Amino acid sequence: MLLITKNKTYSLKRPILLLVCAVVSMLNAFGQLNVRKVININQGWAFHKGNSTTVTRVNVPHTWNAVDVMDDEPGYYRGIGWYKKKLTLKPEWKTKKLSLYFEGANQETTVYLNGKKVGNHIGGYTAFTIPLNGLKFNGTDEIIVKVDNSFNENIAPLTADFTFFGGMYRTVSLVVLNPIHFEDDQYASKGVYVHATNVSKTVADVIVNGNLMNSSANADLTILTTLTDATGKKINESKTAIHSTLNKAIPFTVAPIKVDHPILWSPERPYLYQVTTQLLSKNGRVLDEVKLPVGLRFFSFDAEKGFFLNGMPYKLIGTSRHQDFAGMGNAVPSALQVKDVELLKDMGGNFLRVAHYPQDQAILDACDRMGILASVEIPIVNEITESEGFTRNCKNMQVEMIKQNYNHPSIIIWAYMNEVLLKMKFNNEPERKLKYIANVTTLAQELEDLTRATDPTRYTMMSNHGDVNGYIKAGLVKIPMLVGWNLYQGWYGGKSEDFGPNLDKIHQQIPDKPILVTEFGADIDPRIHSFLPVRFDKSLEYGMLYHQIYISAILKRPFVAGAAVWNLADFSSETRDETMPHINNKGLLTLDRQPKNTYYLYKANFQTKPFLKIGDGSWKLRGGNATSNEQTLSQPLQVISNTDTVELFVNGKSLGKKRVTECVTNWDAPFKNGKNDIKAVAVAGGIKIEDAASINFNLQPLTFNSKIPFSSINIILGSQRQFIDDQKHEVWLPSQPYKTGSWGSVGGEAFKIKNSGRQSYGSDKNIRGTFNDPIYQTQLIGLERYQLDLPKGKYEVIMHFAELMGNGIQSSLPYNLDSLIAVSKEVPPQRIFDVYLNDKLVIKNINLAATYGVANSVQKKFECSVADNKGIQILFKSIKGKAVLNALQVKKIN
Template sequence: MASILSGFSNSYAQSKLISLNEQWKFSKDQTSAEKPSSGLNWQNLSIPHTWNAEDVIDDTPGYYRGTGWYKRKLKLDVSLKNKEVFLVFYGVNQEAEVYVNGKSAGKHIGGYTGFTVPVSRLLNHQDDEIQVRVTNQFNEDIAPLTADFTFFGGIYRNVDLLITEPVHFARNDHGSNPGIYMTTPEVSEGKARVQVKSLIENASAAAEKVQVQNELIDQQGLVIATAFTDLVIPAGQTITAVQEFKNISSPHLWSPENPYLYRIISKIITRKTNRTLDQVSSPLGFRWFRFDAEKGFFLNGQPLKLIGASRHQDYMGMGNAVPDVLQLRDVELLKKMGGNFLRVAHYPQDPQILEACDRLGILASVEIPVVNTITESAAFTQNCKQMQQEMIRQNFNHPSVVIWAYMNEILLRPKFADDKIRQAVYFKHIVELAQTLDSLTRKEDPSRYTMIANHGAFDSYHKIGLTKIPMIVGWNLYSGWYSGNIADFGQFLDRHHQELADKPMLVTEYGADADPRIRSFSPVRFDKSLEYAIRFNQVYLNDIIKRPFVSGAMVWNLADFNSETREETMPHINNKGLLTLGREPKDSYFLYQAYLLHKPFLKIASAAWKNRTGIAGSARLFATQPVQVMTNMKTAELFLNGKSLGMKEAVDHVCVWQVPFVNGLNKLRAAAENSTDELETDFKLQPFNLTDGLVPFDEVNILMGAKRFYINETTHQIWMPDQPYRKGGWGYIGGEAYKGTNNRMSYGSDKNILDTDQDPVYQTQQVGIKQFRFDVPDGEYELCLHFAELTGGAAKESLAYNLDNNHQKEEVKQRIFSVYINGETFLENLNLAADYGYTTAVKKKTRVTVSGGKGISLDFKAINGIPVLNALQLRKIY
């Protein structure tokens, strides 16, 4: 390994920050020892890294929450012996201890804020070794305790080596980098004033006379103003210098439309030799803002409706160890959507996120991960205070940040529900913690607002006083999803305005699951279809936009994210994102572009639905299905294979046509004014009559008990809803669609189906089915039946977020039945639970020879209990 900074010049003008992401070794340590136990199996890797990228998406409950060790050789040039050396960590979840050459250099608690460890005194400048002990195991004194996201372990953000002169800007003020804090006490269109507070540290054994210099530089590189202060820094001490730029005339104002950034160049210059000891650059944006309980949010004196998204930091296949380019792309996608606000949830994220917000003009809130519940201990409170201070000081200089927050849905499932006296004490401690964090925040940064995000239990939060403490009340509202009806949303907003008339509000969360593989022409709550999500977001956006007292709203979520405890159609994933976990846009993303963009926008909504299927109309060679086009223009026209289907007026930014799809390739083109969009759809036309020859029968995939389509993204197979039997066609006879044991599901189950990654195939079923018929012509066919026992299995605690998830006790009855094909036994005495286990995919395939015009008839005979069928496929061989 080559030495780092060989020949480092003593006249070098500023601190040096060098990436240390490469050449690490890692091993899990089940013993959780204070030193690496012998016999560990080390693997080579680079940072960022998490040890949970894979085990959070398997079917085994839980994921590794324990200890891991990282180590790396560090060869520093001998010329650095007189320098100060630090290790800078930007995110380690959640407890870390750093060792240098076997000696402890520092510890850190909390997985979402950075920390800096001084290591100069422990280096030998020969063959130094860094070791980092990391654990993400549960600790009741460290937030978050429980949440709807996965607590990935590891060194999952970048690691840097920082080298400075003994006299330098203090890099370790609650992990801040570089220890410079800027405020704009006065800003208007005519003039502005800037205050710069610098922390200067002298790690040498002698006092040092220095000059602290700050330059204000515009985007053209011109120096607008300069400030100088002479200081004497005592040995081994840190002092504070405060400087001001007064009367900055006609400043360029920072806004989403014009995110103009100045720079402050800060220098420490020794008076002995006039040499620069340290130099750093910080962004500066001139803006002023206020939240008004009656009129909403104002930026630079103008009203601005804040609409954007919340963000989690994980990515498909990577966990939370996401490279820089993909993190930055998230903010770019939010800007491209037309959003002007990012709720950095539920924890501080990589520093580059807010840097991108500054650059792109995205306003932001940031919060610490006090989610769902607290621990009533002094240690928990102290750790929360530390997180809040670190969050504020590490992100202080970002003009994009307007809100610091510190609690989320803290009364969602409160402790001591069976002991009201004890619960009252618990509530008192929550309020005390909230007041402590709010007071700390206002003292740390009087220029920004404080906020708590509550779930929709208005009375609960108001009764114990949590609506009174923060400057802004945030509401996470899911009427029409987790609870209630979609019309309740607007009524809730009005109630806040009536009962908390002096308190500004934000809708900090709202959303509906949208599995990108599921479509429906009759969308209903909890079907996970993109179509339901579109309608849900239309209603919410309309209610938000038309109420001026709603300062803004953040859809939950910008992208799908990992939540290991979730099951549903895509297990371990929360599907409320406008983007997939791999950041592919869903139809709902296009809807937001239609609502928010100011330039002409036109998009065929089903851009990812490039393979469709449907049954031809009687004696017709086409199947009619709806197609949605998102636009911010009043009207649009749609063409199919060059033929106009007419003009349509946009209703809530969506135009809808009934499109007669033909078998094979269908070319769609939407047009409005000077904008166009095109989509090619491969349509698999199913015959209305299986034997008349108008449309040849090839294959069909059918979901039983369903009203939704499902697209297998791997095989490109399209599954369609079932139907009652119709002579000449196909369908079921007898039974009804399965309904789960809770009130929220209109049909089907949301349980994780084992032994498959195609859960929607097995999550619906026809219960009590008597027969299924295919009136196919004579020939050879492959038939495949799919089963899963949806009732029974291990009892699991329902997600706290499903507010009206009133489970009935599942009565597990024995289910044994036989299946016959054209009178011949196919499956005899099938017992799904006993033979295969609960919620386990069962696939039974066979060949069927059809002759004599009999078609295919499946008969289900009950032996004990009621027969079921989840799905079936039929493919003609010849």
């Protein structure tokens, strides 16, 4: 016999009967293993937005908000999107049960089959199933999906500090089942649920229950459940006979499967057993099959001692997570989502708060495999609507979340409200306000009761903002089994050092309630650095100090069961301005998942392997002003490590060894102009570990007659920050008062919003027309002149302006979690001024607000020749109000 493949022909000498038997065997195996078909239909959808006639071809995952949430126009499209696709169906499926399975579409979805409505779903973050009936099976069947992310007062979330991306943003599948099958037609689970009970180090019982549906005929069936270990070896099985009647959902529970000497699931060893549950006909044919992972573990929370897993004390340490990614919005492939869990695990984390909504199943699958304990919550954020519709939808979301995620051993907590008293209603109507709070409490209690009834095997939790007394007075801390606190001392208000004492006070107020710190963090724009870091400057240096204080306070307090940094990665928040508009920068990673120094700080603190990282290694371009005529300038450099000591080398020369304190060593490193080679060395357990970095340094001379040649300088006024423009390879230095022979400002004061509890200088208003907002967010007001004592030559001078006050300026935080921010509504007098460059009038009667509007970037470029020793002088002459300058660039023209 000849077997012909694509490239070769083989002679088979064995009897043809063996081949036939093999084929039959494979077909039997295929039929047994694929009785439940899930067919991906992500490709090739026609899409159009609203009433637009422009149709595009898209693949799912898809969102229509990937771009407009990042532009300079306030708001983003919240409305209807239409998706259309032809279905190709096999004739043999005519007797099957067909349905569409949507993993997520935000937020109201209606599905049409051949022009007829066949189902709908409310809620943007849980999966749903739409049965398909009346299919033609002739190639003309067409599915139309209407998705609407418009505001709806009956659908949570109503408001939140994240973007409500619209679209069919998770996978869509066609599900093909036999007429008799496992089913949960209401909550879109697989219809089979497994959990372990009576778990100890010596024994455990595995319990399986669920529902089946019979749309064929009355039948006698057998449910066979088999437990295997991680290698596939059978441990035990359980059989249950059941009589199924037509068109009726039948609940079932199989007899417990006992496991002797179980291997317990933990972060260190996330061992997974597998439960295979089969639905068998009377003659033994497999009608349906569901395979589920099982992690055998037991856990508890204690108000004084924290969290225990398998009888051992554990400090839950990790992050919260949003699901969006740079350039993609929330339409993120599963592989990238799994990468987030890998990054969390590599950081040494053992806990993930899936916030503020259920996320892709791939996330929790990864948590199961990697040993990450998890909490999951529904998106009741900031406030509620006091309506039957809102309550009904919230309850449905809660049950969907639990049913769909029930089989993940990583989950230990179900949550249902976040900072629900933050956006308080009826502040001017005391009695009505009390009624509103009572309704919030009623909804919380109903969700608590529903959660415990649906799944009594896990804990429940609410997360609250810093108004501790408000939540206690409302009775909200008594309802859940755990209370999470979102605490931002040293960011939205107060000092970082207040965090630990504040934890002690909370524990004293509610000593019988286990607590977690479910949010803490500080904005870090990795382009911004400061050697004099202050709150709200968005610098990497302030963020490091903040997190060092918080880590220390958390680890010192056994009653803090766990802590989740806000956030794993930066995420989209369209309503925010900030130094990166529309992005919340509190992530340990950037929006495209590049680590910040704070990520390495957690890695040094919590991973078990020896670790060493030059913290400023990612700060590959930096600069500074020489303080002497030396050819080097010393600046702070940080090395992060979990070793005892670190030795640092700069350009081949050792700076000696330093002892590591709280996983950090700080150095004064001498940088030369140009490329600098940095190396850090440590020894751990007799093994040498190293890290290296190459840093380009722009050394500005003390005076312009020094040996260091001048090429260009970029200056930010009214700021103590250094800004790095990686795209243009530019270092922007903070300004200085003028010094003879050097450069600097004469007169002027740093801009600050008066009576504001925000940063001590500047604004973080979105500056339109630029990606480099920090250049324009600070300024000097009322300066007389700017002087640069440059030698003879030809130069390009660029002045940067932006009006920071007036209509549209944001003077209060969009999310004030500590209620400590004062608001200024002051509108300053109009300013009009002239600008002279070396005695030549170059800008006449400029009126930034009137001509360009508020918070728009303005650049004025000029050429200038220096023919004497007077250098470059920029003179500001006020006509009305005070002159301003935000930033300045001077470049030598060769």
